Amino acid sequence: MVNISIKGLSVSLGRREVVRRIDANLKPGELVGVIGPNGAGKSTLVRAILGLLPLREGAVHIDGEALTSLAPRDIARRIAYLPQGQTLHWPLTVERLVALGRLPHLGPMSKISAQDQAIVQEAMERADVTHLAGRVATELSGGERARAMLARALAVGAGALVADEPLASLDPGHQIDVMELLLGEARNGKLVVAVLHDLTMAARYCDRLLLVDKGELVAEGAPREVLTAERLRTVYGIRSQFDMTGPAPFVVPLERIREGGD
Template sequence: MSLGLHGAQVTLDGQDILSDIDLTFRPGRFVGLVGPNGAGKTTLLRVLAGVIVPMQGQVTLDGRPLSGLAREERARRIAALFQGAGVGWPMTVREIVALGRLPHRRAFASLAEADDAAVERAMVRTDIAHLDARAEPTLSSGERMRALLARALAVEAPWLLVDEPVTALDPAHQLDAMALLRGVSRDGTGVVAVLHDLTLAARFCDRIVVLAGGRLVADGTPEEALTDVILNEAFGVTAERGWASDGTRYILPWARSGAQTEERDDVTITG
């Protein structure tokens, strides 16, 4: 079982957003898509989800062209959460999460017992069960993100694609969300997430894919894909590395490559 991108080329408004991308993803792995702003990360995720059709190349799911699958089957097999995803009208948290069961239900059919169980599991995993009766407009941005993530989890699809899942979360919930996604992958789901925090990506992801300028720069384990050379090439930064008290290796982006700093009193000027 695999989700593949083969020779993908995406051009928007005359600009190449993705150029000749070849990637294959396997279930049971947590993959982080990283790169500078404008690198093409979200576009790549949208191509994998079938939201954007590449001008060249194709996406395959288990060796079959994704474009050849019925929309309902695709929705059951690939769950996706993109930045800016909203609800559209006032709903309770439970109702939001229950939308994730739509691919498994007939039109206008009520929730079956299996649907209720999937909704409950998703809310428990994202720590929002206590918010089940809250209306969407009353949620904080972090609570809303967790509700939308629960909606994606409720699909219980073999593939989960997530765009910047920790952006609106406080540090504790960032850690919870990353541990949750890693746990979902350990249960057999293929997880691909766009991430900006290289420290979290290096700590939690099994594999890192680095994009820059719409091209693939690196693909491998965190140690292989986030070397000093690649960080300089893709991000223009240097990093500090070390070992946490629990024995986990960490990476911390620290300064712009080649930056010179001049300290004046308590102000540091970079130039």
């Protein structure tokens, strides 16, 4: 399984420093939620961890090996990635789209094997897209497309999964299904990192939260430690009703705190 160590990670986009001096250790067997307001640097952080953005400072190690020493193909075998958004440019069927998840394991000019095909079928079942196998992915609804892309990430069979806003476009039932699936992956020993906006889902399913604001890690820990009234006020600028003590914790935003207000 995969362990990711982050030390002093800073990333700049153009002249703007988007992520500043973040330290974290992401361990196998846990579901880690990355939360924070829009523009906080969450997606930039996870893309940097995957080697998709250059680091301005700091280092990332995967199982003790420096990220910079690993080939992109090697990273792709170890960490499956579900990017934000589901833009598709080719009219592939869902089954062929999901099969793309096996590419990191195939050699040049290799064909998908019976074992690969079995992994693809299992991934489609787990993401609830088996009935869409013959449909053209570009013609799916946003929610169907989101689940197909999740199936592609599952088909990689990596020891870690990084999912950037995996609940976007999903109805409430499928949101629950996806969070249960991600938690199941973690309970089976994988490292799962999910960028989330739904604080109730983050509180209910995540083992640990990283709260990012203005590019900095402002809090880290169990959901009940991170999601406090004061942090929701200062980071998100909201008043909320919440209960972090029961078996089904929840966070309900009530109103935006306007400048000059209480």
